Amino acid sequence: MIPLAEGFEEIEAFTVIDVLRRANIQVDTVGIIGSVIASKHGVRVIVDKRLAQVMPNEYDAIVLPGGNPGYINLGKSLQLMEMLKSFNTQNKLIGAICGAPLILAKQGLLDNKKATVYPGNEKELAYPRDRDVVVDGNIITSQGPGTAMHFALKIVEKLKGSNEALRLKSELVVKNEL
Numbered sequence: 001m002i003p004l005a006e007g008f009e010e011i012e013a014f015t016v017i018d019v020l021r022r023a024n025i026q027v028d029t030v031g032i033i034g035s036v037i038a039s040k041h042g043v044r045v046i047v048d049k050r051l052a053q054v055m056p057n058e059y060d061a062i063v064l065p066g067g068n069p070g071y072i073n074l075g076k077s078l079q080l081m082e083m084l085k086s087f088n089t090q091n092k093l094i095g096a097i098c099g100a101p102l103i104l105a106k107q108g109l110l111d112n113k114k115a116t117v118y119p120g121n122e123k124e125l126a127y128p129r130d131r132d133v134v135v136d137g138n139i140i141t142s143q144g145p146g147t148a149m150h151f152a153l154k155i156v157e158k159l160k161g162s163n164e165a166l167r168l169k170s171e172l173v174v175k176n177e178l
Helices: 011-021 070-077 078-089 102-106 144-162 160-170
Strands: 002-004 029-031 036-038 043-044 060-064 092-095 132-134 139-142
Touching: 002 011, 002 060, 011 092, 011 160, 036 132, 060 102, 060 144, 070 102, 078 092, 078 102, 092 102, 092 132, 092 144, 102 139, 139 144, 144 160
Parallel strands: 002 029, 060 092, 092 139
Antiparallel strands: 036 043, 132 139
16 A cells, blocks of 8 residues: 655655556555545546555555655544554555655654654654665665665565565666666
């Protein structure tokens, strides 16, 4: 499940959606409010579902794109915050990129966890790391649009294994290490 709120970062959302679908992972885009969501740069997206239609037990992962004000708008959804807490309790995969790790930190989901965030926001994390992608248990965090491909591949690795992530890395001509 990839929740989208007004002002989401296109590269972060679309890269993850595309890479996961290339790995044959079912992905639903979910509008926090409404069925048509405008990105940070005015790209309008028709989502697969609205948050009110979501059955959380149907999902193995939630991936939060960043973008300002996108991640702030995601953080305003009490229903999404409860889903994140429930997913964490069940040790289901949670991904967050750019400013979205700040949502996880505010909810206490990064307490005692290593994470990364958009540069300049490290002071908001208990154990910040200056890396493109950080995995700590069931949580994967990443820094921003330029790290979205590595973030997406790491999610594939967690959900489908390293062979599938390496296959996609080769197919997509990703040159840098994961």
